[in-house]
Amino acid sequence: EPEVTQTPSHQVTQMGQEVILRCVPISNHLYFYWYRQILGQKVEFLVSFYNNEISEKSEIFDDQFSVERPDGSNFTLKIRSTKLEDSAMYFCASSGDRDRSYQETQYFGPGTRLLVL
Amino acid sequence: QKEVEQDPGPLSVPEGAIVSLNCTYSNSAFQYFMWYRQYSRKGPELLMYTYSSGNKEDGRFTAQVDKSSKYISLFIRDSQPSDSATYLCAFSLNYQLIWGAGTKLIIKP
Numbered sequence: 660e661p662e663v664t665q666t667p668s669h670q671v672t673q674m675g676q677e678v679i680l681r682c683v684p685i686s687n688h689l690y691f692y693w694y695r696q697i698l699g700q701k702v703e704f705l706v707s708f709y710n711n712e713i714s715e716k717s718e719i720f721d722d723q724f725s726v727e728r729p730d731g732s733n734f735t736l737k738i739r740s741t742k743l744e745d746s747a748m749y750f751c752a753s754s755g756d757r758d759r760s761y762q763e764t765q766y767f768g769p770g771t772r773l774l775v776l
Numbered sequence: 777q778k779e780v781e782q783d784p785g786p787l788s789v790p791e792g793a794i795v796s797l798n799c800t801y802s803n804s805a806f807q808y809f810m811w812y813r814q815y816s817r818k819g820p821e822l823l824m825y826t827y828s829s830g831n832k833e834d835g836r837f838t839a840q841v842d843k844s845s846k847y848i849s850l851f852i853r854d855s856q857p858s859d860s861a862t863y864l865c866a867f868s869l870n871y872q873l874i875w876g877a878g879t880k881l882i883i884k885p
Binding site: 694701748768769772 | 817818821875878
């Protein structure tokens, strides 16, 4: 069964450093997402991406964050200058194998646990 | 009023019991209604989704949606210890999912 994969599984970084979290969505999906979950809290939407551009982003997704699909398979989340409060589990998800099917269910990767010291 | 309300539990039941998990919501614009299961330190795993009022069954799981009351439920029949996890309701709104807090379920052998 196809699945979303994410690397690394864990990342420890110093405050102020840049991190790049990587995701390989399900191969025929067109819509890609990043969510985060701070320990003990709700899952929170960060950003959605379609046709090589951001389709929607939350208030959390400020100028420190960026997303990119550098090739036909990877989808990345970059945090330019990490803060302590960026420590969380970051989940990538993908959905929709045809145009305007973004409402279809999103499939999640296993997550990257980011710890900012 | 929060957009999505879900009792965080924990809910502890004996093996074999019927489990009922619930969420209420306030936004009529929500389009799809989903239940995810999340094991500790893992990603959410899709269990069921629907977009209309009524019941949808898949094996031991039944998802129920009542749009008029803005209420969704997940029923688990013949619960097993392996069902012990956090169950999250999620609602689609355009490109994003809006999540409940998750209910921690414990099935005692």
